[in-house]
Amino acid sequence: MSQSQESLPDDKISTPHEFIPARYFGESNLEASRIIKISPFKRIVLLTHHRAYAADFSQYQWLFRHGTPDFWYEKPSNPEYTLKGMALQPLASAMTDFAPSSTRNDPYPTALEMPRVWASGALTTPLDDDIYDCTAGHSRDGDFMGACHQCTDEKSGAIESTDLVYYLVISTSHSMERAYNGGSATAPSHGRQIYKLISCGSREAAVIEAFCAAGYGWNVIFSCVMRLGETLGEHEGKVERVDSLWKLAEMKSGGEIRVFY
Numbered sequence: 001m002s003q004s005q006e007s008l009p010d011d012k013i014s015t016p017h018e019f020i021p022a023r024y025f026g027e028s029n030l031e032a033s034r035i036i037k038i039s040p041f042k043r044i045v046l047l048t049h050h051r052a053y054a055a056d057f058s059q060y061q062w063l064f065r066h067g068t069p070d071f072w073y074e075k076p077s078n079p080e081y082t083l084k085g086m087a088l089q090p091l092a093s094a095m096t097d098f099a100p101s102s103t104r105n106d107p108y109p110t111a112l113e114m115p116r117v118w119a120s121g122a123l124t125t126p127l128d129d130d131i132y133d134c135t136a137g138h139s140r141d142g143d144f145m146g147a148c149h150q151c152t153d154e155k156s157g158a159i160e161s162t163d164l165v166y167y168l169v170i171s172t173s174h175s176m177e178r179a180y181n182g183g184s185a186t187a188p189s190h191g192r193q194i195y196k197l198i199s200c201g202s203r204e205a206a207v208i209e210a211f212c213a214a215g216y217g218w219n220v221i222f223s224c225v226m227r228l229g230e231t232l233g234e235h236e237g238k239v240e241r242v243d244s245l246w247k248l249a250e251m252k253s254g255g256e257i258r259v260f261y
């Protein structure tokens, strides 16, 4: 296959499902990163799949704790933003692109030239993921390398009947000056970073949101899954990472909040 610079990238996708497919445990690793063209939006996107760690989550705790989904925020400069009771001020008219930009606080989310989308485990792990590490001693029919079907059936049944919340952290630049270019803004000189949280009830819905955010030219910089009702908010107890999605279906041991990422 020949690949000229003009035709870069060769990778074109047109649906959310092609953009971020489900990935079962034990499937061959996805490429570390790909440059993809999202055809319906004519947008070139850097798609990455590397694993998320605690430091990544802690970077956006301020938004999980104090932000309201769908509003744009700047990261508070006050280092005490993690303190209980601090209220974030959403930037005004974040969702109305065509509202007059009458105040300096009116955010205009910029379409980035090449947004990046980080599709880590939260966006790729299916509810019926295969479980390899059987701890119940089920018969494996001599196949000790494969998934335990009994564990997989039990755990996927439990997680499928658990109400979950999928979160995306979206970011882009905030342009103070509105510039029109065929209806969409381009800002060669980037303003300050703005962030918003999107929450969804399923992986499929989260993948659609990620697809559209990238199409608008916004980054998807983090994603995670929690149980519905377990919100960080004013929670002062432990926040515990679970390493498998199905573990969110288990009974809690205490007052901790569990997060899969």
Ligand SMILES: [Zn+2]
Pocket (backbone or CB within 6 Å): 134, 135, 136, 137, 138, 148, 149, 150, 151, 152
């Ligand atoms: Zn088993």
